Amino acid sequence: MKTFLILSFFALAVSALPLEESERINGENGWYLPQEDGSFEWVDMDVAEKWMEAQEQLESRGLTTVPVKFYLYTSSNPTKGTKITTTTNSIDASNFNAANPTRFVIHGWTQSYTASMNKDICSAWLSRGDYNVIVVDWSRARSVDYATSVMAVGATGKKVAAMINFLQSNYGMSLDNLYVIGHSLGAHVAGYAGKNTNGQVHTIVGLDPALPLFSYNKPNKRLNANDAWYVESIQTNGGSLGFLKPIGKGAFYPNGGQSQPGCGWDLTGSCSHGRSTIYYAEAVSVDNFGSIKCGDYQDAVSKECGSTYSGVRMGADTNAYMVDGDFYVPVNSEAPFGMIN
Template structure:
């Protein structure tokens, strides 16, 4: 991709503007960062800066952990592994469940999609919501390099959760990991590294597939990585993982293909990533209404590929529901449909719809 010097100057200026903004997290444009700015400006400007100044590359990449509670819903409290004083001075409460949200490639904790997860949890009840920032790694134009670093990233995350456990008494079983895209595989690897203990739940929101589909289960998300693993695959045609071997329960909204609201009712991401982020926004809605997404069980993944799930009618009574918190363990492959506008869920009824093309083929 070629950029004029003028266009590059505009991008760098936008990045600088966002870096100087007050760090306010709220799921509304103007209070959080749409992914569009990060995708265009973050990769290009960072790579160009590091080419011009190799010394600007971080010598040691680190994860940061942004804590939000109902006492600080919009202003993060930064936690660091090993910093016990910082932890004890924060609003972390060991009597509240811990939910760790892990963004995907080229993500940061300041994005609107992260804010959506955080806001939904805090609107529901008292939680320790921790947004895991691995942007030292993720803001890299070389995705293959990022994939090779997932073990290292997960190792840092596991050490942080051990730190929480050791100094607050929080059970690993009370910790849920919510990953999006590559963040799903980070969650899975963290679950492997926690052995012999296990996290309570991993929610995998459109696990990335272009590289990970070819990897052995020991290098990607697998059902054994937590007591319960649930995946929501909304973009199997492009960015997602086209299989059912990631989780105990695998949900395929709209057959995992074109999502009816795309492009782009959320206006938070580039149009061609809309399907990929669909799983994330459906999960957010399930936190607000655990019975929003009624689903029907399918025979196997081939049923999804051949659009053969259902009860033989245009509308089927839901047999199970996607998402929600606390998680309700399920097993198998499931289909559900969504509306083109929010709220996306149909509730107790699953409408059997014809598949539509993925967004990337329609823009």
Template sequence: MWVPDSEGILHMVDLLDVEPEDTPVPFFNGEKDVDLMLYTQNNPSSPEYILQSDPSKSPSFNPANPTRFVLHGWTSSYKQMDPIRKAYIDTGKNWNVVLVDWHSPASSEYSISKRNSRRVGEYLAEVIQHLVANRGLRLDDVYIIGHSLGGQAAGVAGNRLGGQVARVVGLDAAAPLFGTTSEKNRLDPTDAKVVQGIHTNGGLLGWKDPLGDVDFFPNGGSSQAGCILDVSGACAHNRSPTYYAESVVSQDFVGAECDSYSKYKKGTCSGNVHAPMGEWTDSSITGNFYLNTNSKSPYAQGNTGL
């Protein structure tokens, strides 16, 4: 299949080229290949760097505040996820926002970057363990949020932490080459106390089926309003982090629990359960939720999207 990179350039991916998933990753060095960039209200735009070898190097980190680790996808960098950083800072609340920049391991051909994403998740788990041991971080205060390959890496990190982080969010978690991957090496419901999936290009670039405790399917989960002639799926795939950034400052992405998008559109959902998608989804909510969005920002429709 053809998979677009972050610039929209198409690359051929052989879906039969599936190597053993625990194949060693040569030359990977977490501290050199992955930057963990900390932003807080004290340093909203100039990051401090969290180092596994010396966690004390990030003086603005406050373990009393909620911590959000945010991972980008294939051929991208932290800049793709910067709107999420800005959204958290713009709330005026105190957060530890950590953009996980793994652009070098993410810039190889897709099959190699897929393999690298596992090591990125494992390295992130190691750093989080160090923050727990040395800085007083509580896993109950941690969300790990990842887009595309970063969504799968987020699941690996959660798995290596024993599923004890508060939440892992897969933003259209990558599908190509993950169909036969074991659950320990991809996002699944055991990776956190709550796993949330947001599906925007399911069946092409993103995972189609529910993969969490709660899954949201904006506009049905495969194509997105405003993405015209989106043959490659890139526009729809990249909407998920955009929606998440908006969800941080708005609870207006209101989804309805339903058996299918067709029933949702007909208004024949069997129950009356509604929930906001994204940052503010209550941890008790489970099931599959559908909603519509606008074709441009602001994307959330509030209750009118029901």
């Protein structure tokens, strides 16, 4: 089935003359899709959207599977996750404590629950006190075909929402101190989770939300500012692997949001893309990323926001109550990356 879908996608792509390279605008009239070897293949927007419509029908009819697993980390088991399921037997046998705030962490394409971003973010939160950190492992993200992984985003988000709803209804987990944190495709999984919970999630943090095959003018099919009470986006490879236009209520642009210092040539963008997770883990544990308020995101990208620090720090807990708009974030080329004003 998977092979048929991939072949169908590329059959559509070659059935019409693609846009000339000079006419291509990533995210506006098509996308450069990342490949397993780090290269990119262009697909026109109309071709991609036809394929996605066909694939969505298969997904909705249950003709594809979307396995999702959950691993709980707490101060009692900070380095070895306990696999949990939506059953009382499973949760009762774990260290889950509804009295503590909960954090869900969701990886992106080609990753798993053992990815370094999960370890870093989990460790950062547990260094601050007692939390339930639940790392989401969604195996469809490990498809070598990016487009196939994209099509599992919605169903994966619904499964995350189902776990949230289960913990809320059966254990009294509060949504008022719940964060859902996702990187790349995982950011959009977080958005779908927020769209499907029984009540409003407090905060979603999108770490360089993936751009390929997601359209800015279709917010119901991506992470958007209404998916939680507060949505923050940390955008580090904008216009390539990640969105450049602001996604969250608070949108932060380290080094202007397109490329990151210390990443060298970074031809695939993977270094800059991954920096969002490293910055966030540091922000949680150290709270050291000063920011400058911008008039709009274009000013942030062009680094024309002045030199006066705003008092807002990227990734800070208090942002949900004080942040609205776009921020330029100066960063160092090596750790510690944050600059405190």
